[in-house]
Amino acid sequence: MERLFIIKIGGQIIDDEIKLSSFLKNFSSVNGKKILVHGGGKLATRLAEKLEIKQTLMDGRRITDGETLKIVTMVYAGYINKNIVAQLQGHRVNAIGLTGADGNAILAHKRQHPAIDYGFAGDIDAINTEFISDLLEKNMTIVLAPVTHDRKGQLLNTNADTIAQEVAKGLSGNYEVTLIYSFEKSGVLLDADDDRTVIKEINPDSYQQLKSEQKIFAGMIPKLDNAFAALNSGVKKVIIGKAESLNQLIEGTTGTTIIIH
Amino acid sequence: MERLFIIKIGGQIIDDEIKLSSFLKNFSSVNGKKILVHGGGKLATRLAEKLEIKQTLMDGRRITDGETLKIVTMVYAGYINKNIVAQLQGHRVNAIGLTGADGNAILAHKRQHPAIDYGFAGDIDAINTEFISDLLEKNMTIVLAPVTHDRKGQLLNTNADTIAQEVAKGLSGNYEVTLIYSFEKSGVLLDADDDRTVIKEINPDSYQQLKSEQKIFAGMIPKLDNAFAALNSGVKKVIIGKAESLNQLIEGTTGTTIIIH
Numbered sequence: 001m002e003r004l005f006i007i008k009i010g011g012q013i014i015d016d017e018i019k020l021s022s023f024l025k026n027f028s029s030v031n032g033k034k035i036l037v038h039g040g041g042k043l044a045t046r047l048a049e050k051l052e053i054k055q056t057l058m059d060g061r062r063i064t065d066g067e068t069l070k071i072v073t074m075v076y077a078g079y080i081n082k083n084i085v086a087q088l089q090g091h092r093v094n095a096i097g098l099t100g101a102d103g104n105a106i107l108a109h110k111r112q113h114p115a116i117d118y119g120f121a122g123d124i125d126a127i128n129t130e131f132i133s134d135l136l137e138k139n140m141t142i143v144l145a146p147v148t149h150d151r152k153g154q155l156l157n158t159n160a161d162t163i164a165q166e167v168a169k170g171l172s173g174n175y176e177v178t179l180i181y182s183f184e185k186s187g188v189l190l191d192a193d194d195d196r197t198v199i200k201e202i203n204p205d206s207y208q209q210l211k212s213e214q215k216i217f218a219g220m221i222p223k224l225d226n227a228f229a230a231l232n233s234g235v236k237k238v239i240i241g242k243a244e245s246l247n248q249l250i251e252g253t254t255g256t257t258i259i260i261h
Numbered sequence: 262m263e264r265l266f267i268i269k270i271g272g273q274i275i276d277d278e279i280k281l282s283s284f285l286k287n288f289s290s291v292n293g294k295k296i297l298v299h300g301g302g303k304l305a306t307r308l309a310e311k312l313e314i315k316q317t318l319m320d321g322r323r324i325t326d327g328e329t330l331k332i333v334t335m336v337y338a339g340y341i342n343k344n345i346v347a348q349l350q351g352h353r354v355n356a357i358g359l360t361g362a363d364g365n366a367i368l369a370h371k372r373q374h375p376a377i378d379y380g381f382a383g384d385i386d387a388i389n390t391e392f393i394s395d396l397l398e399k400n401m402t403i404v405l406a407p408v409t410h411d412r413k414g415q416l417l418n419t420n421a422d423t424i425a426q427e428v429a430k431g432l433s434g435n436y437e438v439t440l441i442y443s444f445e446k447s448g449v450l451l452d453a454d455d456d457r458t459v460i461k462e463i464n465p466d467s468y469q470q471l472k473s474e475q476k477i478f479a480g481m482i483p484k485l486d487n488a489f490a491a492l493n494s495g496v497k498k499v500i501i502g503k504a505e506s507l508n509q510l511i512e513g514t515t516g517t518t519i520i521i522h
Contacts, residue, residue, distance in 0.1 A: 027382055053312055070340060079331060079341020084410065086362040090414030096364045101347040102357045103401060140364060147343065153351030155343055171431070 004136065004175035005034040005250065008164035013243045014080055021087065023182075026246045027251020028091035028208035033136045033175065035167060036095075037144045038084060041198035044075040062130035064119040064157040072157045073099075073147055081145040088141060088233040095141045100124075101155060103131045106163065108148035108156050122148040122156025124163070127170030130144030136175075165226045172234030179235050180250070181223060188224070192217040198241075201257050204228065227258040265397065265436035266295040266511065269425035271444040272302020275341055282348065284443075288509040289352035294397045294436065296428060297356075298405045299345060300372045300421040305336040310346070325380040325418040332397075333418045334360075334408055342406040349402060356402045361409030362416060364392045368425065369409035369417050383409040383417025385424070390432030397436075426487045433495035440496050442484060443504035448517035449485070453478040459502075462518050464488065488519040 001099050007027065013019050027036060037112040048055050051113065054062040064072065078220025081097040088095035100122075108122030135142055146160035161181065187198035202210070207224060210216045216224070227238040241248075241255020248254040268288065274280050288297060309316050309332050317324040325333065342358040349356035361367025361383075369383030395401055405428065407421035422442065429440040448459035463471070468485060471477045477485070488499040502509075502516020509515040 014316045074335035074339040077343045078335040080335050082338045082360050082362055084414045086410045089365055089410055089412050091507045094365060099343050099345055101350055104350055104355060149347045149350055151350050154346045175390055260446050
């Protein structure tokens, strides 16, 4: 099977024009098929502040009321997505920006929770692997915004990490998928404040041990749980590391590699 | 050749949620291949006002400085485009929303003018007919936002009427194209204030006469010039009329039909 890189970039890169532009240059030089999944970050929060729309976060997730969904759609699917696509086109990468609504790429439903109303937050039901594979086979590079839909006319705000994971799982039947979570740190760290304490490799046994010894920063646990879930669903490799070192992450010479055997 | 409908909707429909939703329901019932081109209108102006970004219009075209381009990208390519796509998906139309940057669909350059700096306004150089036709052949319905790019990383604000016309011309080699400009009036009117004075048909001779007798509202002249240019470049039929009457416009039982022979 052909290799496919699915690369998630976090908010801190997106908020920094120079870092983003340098990342996109590196990303353009990655050979072969690739999908970029971006979050949103502070741009949406800043716009909401300017428009005096109150934002509520619950466990790190934005409560998406109607006005917030408008902002999310404008900033994530509009401003960020299209600027990334235009920059990649400038590097002669034939990029196409999509939300989950486009081509019914990612079908979701409004999150149901017994106690909390998350508003227009979407949990993923299905990935349209045929549509996505068709575009990849035309040598297009897909740029995914963290917005999905319910196929009843409603857009939904959806966590970008989860989109990356679900798309990786969905496409692992067609491609040998490497899923890369790139962010501001050099990988999974033993000491969250010391970038030199990167754990090179984590497998299910060492993960249990690290957790029981409380050596892993709590914020990393959902990412690692997602990583193992992806590997158990056919994804070949998950790598976590610094966005600035994308090319070395891909080569496996830096960052944390998560494996199941 | 198979028929293709390219339908432009104006700002007044987009600004009215109920009218837009009713239009999209009608649009969904149109059989066969179709492309929807939308403008932006007052939503962008209102957002600019809220954010206290001064807007300048010159001959009805927005002067697009950097901050205005951000707004245009957020509102046109984000909010409006993705809401239309989600609604069409709700009607089981497999829609995909694109700017000119996506898949390099519409290549443009920054407008050069000896006296006026239009800012990030784009004039179209090329339509990627292969990419667009590929999507249409997969029975996808394309929703085009009035944003293009220069393939050097820059997004550009581009007039939606012009996009509709250029895409119609570009695709007329592959399809029998009907181009429909739908807006708030019932067609080209003899009396701009009386919706019952629709001119049923305009050909080059009658157009010259109407112009010389000053019977045509000045605002319609660029639309009609565009219409004749499109017909002279292979577009089969151009129809101008009320968005609410989309199905009758398509049947040719209402609105103004522009023909060259």
